[in-house]
Amino acid sequence: MxxxxxxxxxxxxxxxxxxxxxxxxxxxxxxxxxxxxxxxxxxxxxxxxxxxxxxxxxxxxxxxxxxxxxxxxxxxxxxxxxxxxxxxxxxxxxxxxxxxxxxxxxxxxxxxxxxxxxxxxxxxARRPPATTSHADAIRRFYALLGSEPRAAHALLSPFRLTLETAGGAKLSYPPRPDFLTWQESGYGDIARVEIQAIEDVSQQMHWAREPEPMLGIRRFSVSLAETHRDGTTMRRDYFIDVAGGYLAGEADPAPSYRILSIGTGP
Missing domain, CATH: 2.60.40 (Immunoglobulin-like)
Structure with missing residues (x-):
């Protein structure tokens, strides 16, 4: 060696x-x-x-x-x-x-x-799974989380994104962590996830008048049940922001959607 x-x-x-x-x-x-x-x-x-x-x-x-x-x-x-x-x-x-x-x-x-x-x-790295809409990116993420965690991880945005309004207000989305750090943060303990409700709440939020919707960013309220590998099940409620765009360098580009953030508060 x-x-x-x-x-x-x-x-x-x-x-x-x-x-x-x-x-x-x-x-x-x-x-x-x-x-x-x-x-x-x-x-x-x-x-x-x-x-x-x-x-x-x-x-x-x-x-x-x-x-x-x-x-x-x-x-x-x-x-x-x-x-x-x-x-x-x-x-x-x-x-x-x-x-x-x-x-x-x-x-x-x-x-x-x-x-x-x-x-x-x-x-x-292998190209992330295909997605057809903002909501589909969320559904695909949780469908893959327990069985194909690397594919789920690939649906998280790898970029840092900072938005600033004319008034100086800022919103920043951090890049996804590396796979091992992400797994150790708790995602590696999840065996399967059942989405119980998903709703687009972009227009209900105060930032609906801000730059995010113009840039293809939408927010969803998601309720789900997480079953962990030890057999325990927990109910979770999240607000998830998703961005939509196109893959660069493609001869016939298809829409691409990535999760920017998963949080418990709006």
């Missing part, structure tokens, strides 16, 4: 390596390369050519940090390929939405020859 870390750190400090590094003993890494984009949850393919036999160790790094081995140093060099399902959050649990500095390392299990290091490539 120390050897893997040393190669990642050296490559980062030196400003990068060739697109396909060659260990000098016939071991060449062909994928991933600089154009590769991995998506968490998908199956990634690591490919190489080898002039020798024996077993290979396959390691992973990000930004100079060692993220460990992907195998048990038992993959035959002659196979030329290793498929790995990227765990959700393997990169984005660190409070980021992705990285452009992921690297794969190969070296022979018997210690002979040099390690081979890929060029830096990109890893991104």
């Amino acid at each position: 120390k050897r893997i870390h040393a190669f990642v750190l050296a490559a980062t400090m030196s400003g990068g390596v060739a697109l396909a590094a060659n260990a000098g003993d016939g071991l060449t890494l062909s994928a991933p390369d600089r154009s590769t984009i991995w998506v968490e949850g998908d199956v990634a393919s690591i490919r190489w050519q080898s002039g020798g036999d024996g077993a290979l160790c396959i390691g992973l790094g990000m930004g100079g940090k060692d993220l460990g081995l992907l195998n048990d140093c038992d993959t035959p060099a002659g196979e030329g390929r290793f498929d790995w399902t990227i765990p959700e959050g393997r990169f984005t649990d660190f409070g980021i939405d992705g990285t452009r500095d992921a690297r794969v390392m190969l070296f022979r299990a018997d210690g002979h020859g040099d390690a081979v290091l890929s060029a830096p490539f990109t890893v991104v």
Whole structure:
């Protein structure tokens, strides 16, 4: 493991390596390369050519940090390929939405020859679930909360949003916390949620005359029953603000809705 870390750190400090590094003993890494984009949850393919036999160790790094081995140093060099399902959050649990500095390392299990290091490539989080309206974002969030918490977490806005009126009044929405912090705040204890009532109360609030509705932000009153993993059920009443917009960079953009805040007071 120390050897893997040393190669990642050296490559980062030196400003990068060739697109396909060659260990000098016939071991060449062909994928991933600089154009590769991995998506968490998908199956990634690591490919190489080898002039020798024996077993290979396959390691992973990000930004100079060692993220460990992907195998048990038992993959035959002659196979030329290793498929790995990227765990959700393997990169984005660190409070980021992705990285452009992921690297794969190969070296022979018997210690002979040099390690081979890929060029830096990109890893991104899986796209959040599709939503069709402000209220649908809330329903999807609670439907996914117990069974697919990462998908639910992705429906929370990742941005800090601060609004200010001409009179100087301000309203600020913080960005979502990273997944592990969010889970530890209590959401990880929830097994399932039943929404008992949901009502758009935007026009009932004093801020209906403020900028929020103009920017596609709407407020909902939500009553629900939370069943926790220990079997207890609690009734909750929340006010939830949701923003609507469009995903940038899409050839045919579809509406996208994100939860800005969940609170107990209006």
